[in-house]
Amino acid sequence: MIHSRIEPVVDSQLPREQASFRRGRSTVDQVTILSQDIEDSFQDNEKAGVVYLDLTAAYDTVWHRGLHRKLTLPDRHMVKFIMETLTNRSFVLQTSNDQRSRLRSLRNGVPQGSVLSPMLFNIYVDYLPDITSRKYGYADDLAIMLRRPTWKAMEDGLNDDLDTLVAYFQRWRLQLNIGKTVAAAYHLSTREARRELEVRVNNKRLEVQQAPKYLGVRLDRTLSFKQHLEEVKAKVTSRVALIRRLAGTTWGACAKTLRISTQALVFSAAEYCAPAWSRSPHANVQAPLSFHPPPATPSSAPQKGAGVSAVLGEPTDEELLEATQEQDHALRPPAVVQPAPAPSSLPPPAATASPGAAAPGQEELPGPAFLPPPPHISALYVALVLSPAAARVLAGSSHCGAAAVDRSDAVHQGPVGEAEPHH
Numbered sequence: 484m485i486h487s488r489i490e491p492v493v494d495s496q497l498p499r500e501q502a503s504f505r506r507g508r509s510t511v512d513q514v515t516i517l518s519q520d521i522e523d524s525f526q527d528n529e530k531a532g533v534v535y536l537d538l539t540a541a542y543d544t545v546w547h548r549g550l551h552r553k554l555t556l557p558d559r560h561m562v563k564f565i566m567e568t569l570t571n572r573s574f575v576l577q578t579s580n581d582q583r584s585r586l587r588s589l590r591n592g593v594p595q596g597s598v599l600s601p602m603l604f605n606i607y608v609d610y611l612p613d614i615t616s617r618k619y620g621y622a623d624d625l626a627i628m629l630r631r632p633t634w635k636a637m638e639d640g641l642n643d644d645l646d647t648l649v650a651y652f653q654r655w656r657l658q659l660n661i662g663k664t665v666a667a668a669y670h671l672s673t674r675e676a677r678r679e680l681e682v683r684v685n686n687k688r689l690e691v692q693q694a695p696k697y698l699g700v701r702l703d704r705t706l707s708f709k710q711h712l713e714e715v716k717a718k719v720t721s722r723v724a725l726i727r728r729l730a731g732t733t734w735g736a737c738a739k740t741l742r743i744s745t746q747a748l749v750f751s752a753a754e755y756c757a758p759a760w761s762r763s764p765h766a767n768v769q770a771p772l773s774f775h776p777p778p779a780t781p782s783s784a785p786q787k788g789a790g791v792s793a794v795l796g797e798p799t800d801e802e803l804l805e806a807t808q809e810q811d812h813a814l815r816p817p818a819v820v821q822p823a824p825a826p827s828s829l830p831p832p833a834a835t836a837s838p839g840a841a842a843p844g845q846e847e848l849p850g851p852a853f854l855p856p857p858p859h860i861s862a863l864y865v866a867l868v869l870s871p872a873a874a875r876v877l878a879g880s881s882h883c884g885a886a887a888v889d890r891s892d893a894v895h896q897g898p899v900g901e902a903e904p905h906h
Contacts, residue, residue, distance in 0.1 A: 485561070485564075485565065485599060486598050486599055486602065488561070489556060489561065489602070490506075490602070492556060492557065493556075493602055493605070493606060494506065496555075496606075496609065497605055497606075497609060498609065498610060498611075500617075500618040500619055500620050501605055501608070501609070501620040501621075502620065502621050503601060503604075503605060503620065503621040503622035503624075504601035504602065504605070504622070505605075510621055510698040510699065510756070511755075511756050511758060511759065513619050513620075513621050513697075513698060514697065514698050514700050514756050514759045515756070515758050515759040516619065517533070517619050517626065517628065517697065517702070518702065518706060518759045518760075518763065520617065520628055520630070521533075521628070521630075521669045521702070521706060522706060522763070522764075523630075524630040524669065524670075525669075525670070525671055525706075527630070528632070529630045529631060529632050529670075530630065530631060530632070530633075530634065530637055530668060530669070530670040530672075531628055531629070531630045531637075531668070531669040531670070532628070532629050532630075532631075532637045532638070532641050532666065532667075532668050532669075532680055532682070533626055533627070533628045533666065533667050533668075533669065533695075533702075534616075534626065534627050534641055534645065534664065534665075534666045534682060534689065535624075535625075535626045535664065535665050535666075535667070535695055535697055536625040536626065536627070536648070536659060536664050537623075537659070537660040537663035537664050538623045538625070538652075538657055538658065538659060538660065539658040539659070539660040540592075540658070541604065541622070541623035541657065542592060542593055542595065542600060542604055542623070543591065543592040544591055544592060544656060544657055544658060545591060545592050545593050545603070545604060545607050546591055546607075546655060546656040547566070547569055547570065547590070547591060549607065549655050549656065550566075550569075550603060550606065550607050551566055553606050553607060553609060554566070554603075554606055565599070565603075568594075568599075569593065569594070571588075572588070572589040572594070573586050573587060573588045573589060574586075574587055574589060575587070591656070601622060604622060604623070605622070607655070608620070608623075608625075608657075611625075611648065611651060612647050612648065612650075612651045614627065614643075614644040614647050614648065615629060615640050615643070615644055616628055616629040616640065616641065616644045617629070621698060624697070624698060626697060627641070627644055627645075627648070629641050629644065634675075634678065634680075637668075637680075638680060638681050638682060641666070641680070641682050642682060642683060645682065645683075645684050649684060649685065659684065661684050661685065661687055661689070662690075664684065664689055664690075665689060665690045665691065665692045665695050666680045666682045666689045666690070666691050666692075667680070667691065667692055667693070667694075667695050667702070667704075668680050668691075668704065669702070669704055669705070669706065670704065670705075671705055676704065679691040694710045694711075698756075699755065699756070700755075700756045700759060700760065701714065705765050706763050706765050706766070707763070707765045707766050707767065708760040708763060708766045709766075709767075711760060712760070712766075715752060715753060715755075718752050719749055719752050719753050722748045722749050722752060723745075723749060725748070726741065726744055726745055726748065726749065729741060729744065
């Protein structure tokens with residue numbers, strides 16, 4: 484209730500570079516904006532230097548007095564009530580062998596798991612000092628980016644901006660973890676591929692990584708996203724193998740369960756931050772990856788009543804055709820029957836087309852046609868190719884428009900009796 488009352492006021496006060504836990508914002512926005520700014524530096528023949536900041540125990544080190552100063556709401560009673568929820572908190576540490584520590588009081592930090600904690604932290608880190616670099620923030624995942632034509636100008640600008648940020652963190656009792664704060668350079672010069680940034684904080688040189696991870700996405704030097712896609716492929720492959728364990732040739736979960744499981748486990752991992760890496764001109768995702776699964780071994784005929792679960796193993800072509808037609812018939816909504824005309828003008832009776840059948844004069848397609856995928860779902864295409872059974876089950880879902888299954892060549896009988904393309 485408190486969150487819903489103060490959210491409109493707080494959201495209007497937060498800066499644009501902070502996107503964490505805000506309505507209409509997500510991690511995809513920050514990764515896409517950062518990658519687009521780096522791409523703009525490539526177009527201008529400049530080099531981009533990025534420093535990924537890491538704060539030690541960010542939520543646990545929020546200074547209550549400092550938060551009270553920044554918590555500017557129209558209702559002062561609401562401010563007092565929120566601050567009272569953060570005070571007089573204590574904890575006891577208990578080990579597995581029933582040893583307990585003495586009662587200790589919490590003087591800093593916001594409650595873990597509270598719906599108000601992300602908003603309060605956004606207020607606390609609100610309005611970082613003005614620096615030359617552009618800022619990107621999602622909760623405690625902060626990054627700064629500076630683009631310059633020369634290495635010297637870029638390193639000097641980043642060092643000055645880091646000194647300003649470190650002074651700000653010390654003033655507001657936030658601790659910068661120098662060991663986990665990394666720097667990276669982005670450019671297209673092959674001769675300077677191994678050139679590393681010289682960036683320091685408190686006279687300590689920051690670690691330089693070739694492909695650091697920001698909000699779950701690895702950004703390499705040329706934005707080819709090769710390392711990221713390899714990691715996604717491995718993750719999706721293991722999850723597809725888990726899905727395949729849910730069903731066999733004569734047993735297993737139903738099509739609805741498999742579809743929901745695949746969308747939750749496979750789609751979420753394969754399509755994460757796709758707007759950032761799928762449109763990169765340096766990423767090799769334009770052509771489908773050539774991966775051919777091992778040939779299916781013939782199995783015994785499925786038992787009667789096995790339904791779609793019989794398709795989820797390695798069936799023969801005849802079993803696959805029969806099960807696919809049954810699935811299309813079950814998932815497709817029934818056709819609307821038009822009123823019959825008067826007996827005097829009734830034309831000669833014609834065979835009624837069953838749902839999923841081809842239009843008169845056309846050959847009936849044997850099932851879903853596997854076409855090359857769009858560029859933005861190449862990783863997902865690999866996962867579904869690894870599991871043809873999962874792809875066939877997903878073929879009947881209305882939410883699988885981005886999957887590598889297309890039936891645009893098939894036609895079905897519409898409500899008015901005309902052949903319409905099936906999308």
